[in-house]
Amino acid sequence: MKISRTEDLRLDCQYCPVRHRAICAASDDSEFATLNDIKFYKSIPAGQAVARRGERLNVVASIVSGVATLSKTTVDGRMQITGMLLPSDFIGRPGRDTCEHDISAVTDLTLCCFRRRPFEDLIECAPAIRRRLLDIAFDELDAARHWMLLLGCLTAREKIVSFLMLVLRRSTLPEDVDQPVQIDLPLSREATASYLGLTIETVSRQMSRLRKEGLIELETARRVIIPDTSRLEAELENAD
């Protein structure tokens, strides 16, 4: 990721949509002011790589808007998406200058970046940021291990339902939980397949099957309506 040029865009942090969930969430006024000073925004168009495995990565960042994926690929081209990154999620690793994953912008992406070295210095003297970072790391670790259960033990159907429920949870929810809910899938069939350890055909077939059973409606391939959330969730009664 080139960081030579900051974007014109420069919101004041207090208007930031991820203010209360990102790395800055727990910061007091003074830490917050420091972050505000050293941050810079970066826009990345859909489809473009944010960073590649093995590459130097001299920034850390929060996602302000858009969706990105973390992935790994075998020598012969099999790919596993190891994480779906949504607004407020954290990118990069303090204390490490190379990137372990391919990071790709799935949609247009706005990142709130910090150069890595100053950020590393900052966490030494900013306890709230440091605690938040540690918490983020452990949360991600729990999520990754939970995904291992999905990859290792669940059926294709359960994987799809889990994915739908995950997107549902991370969507901005309407108050009325029992009404039909509409969600927009952030990933293509191909990316979904890779995230779930399936093929694109299996994803498609299982979606169709859920549709035929009335558990979901497909307004388009990417727009799903869930008539009854609890009925879909009940599909996971044996899993999870």
Place this chain on the structure above:
Amino acid sequence: MKISRTEDLRLDCQYCPVRHRAICAASDDSEFATLNDIKFYKSIPAGQAVARRGERLNVVASIVSGVATLSKTTVDGRMQITGMLLPSDFIGRPGRDTCEHDISAVTDLTLCCFRRRPFEDLIECAPAIRRRLLDIAFDELDAARHWMLLLGCLTAREKIVSFLMLVLRRSTLPEDVDQPVQIDLPLSREATASYLGLTIETVSRQMSRLRKEGLIELETARRVIIPDTSRLEAELENAD
């Protein structure tokens, strides 16, 4: 895990076998002395649970000797081992009082424990311990995500070879890399299967197949001789 009673055993840290790899690895003399003061050992016999998912866990610990597993189980009994914990590995999560996983002692286990609250206070004022903890968390995260590639993309054969190579890497290695190496598998076939997202029969069959092909020898089911490390590693040329 009951922590009401400390064990008699109380090594001085300077003789500790995991001194240079565990949470204390980077500590200076003063931090080290503090850790030495507040630590206590705990022995757990093979087969016993260290902690169960959802349980309160008011300690964090380093493994001094022995092998443990992290695992999750579905409602209907499918189990995924999400981590194999070897000496120097860290158990527990500062800032969280309940346990996300089942933690089981595979062999007899010696843990170097710290009560969670004092440990949380300590990391606020002990920068080396704090940095080490953050590094451990990110290392575990990278490892978990790497394992997702294994679970989602690799064949049974590749999974087995990856597992053998993992055990080999974490074993105390002889200097002479090109000589036949003997490794003792820390996990039973059942645990291995669960770790790799396979069944016990598939594990057994793939091991036999590797044996028939001369890539490994099985002195017993748990003791493996690798006549030529590089030839085994070459089996992963397309994976990883």
Place this chain on the structure above:
DNA sequence: GGATCGTCTTGACATGGATCAAGGCAGCGC
């Protein structure tokens, strides 16, 4: 030694999901 138990191996068969192949559909440029 023989009985018992847990663990591992092997064989026969079943099946969920992969692979291969064809076609549908929406968006876009001309």
Place this chain on the structure above:
DNA sequence: GCGCTGCCTTGATCCATGTCAAGACGATCC
């Protein structure tokens, strides 16, 4: 409109791995 392109769906078939079942092996106890 028409053709092109990318993405998605569906069908037919295959195969890697799971399932079920039997027996081998080694440790332990008597």
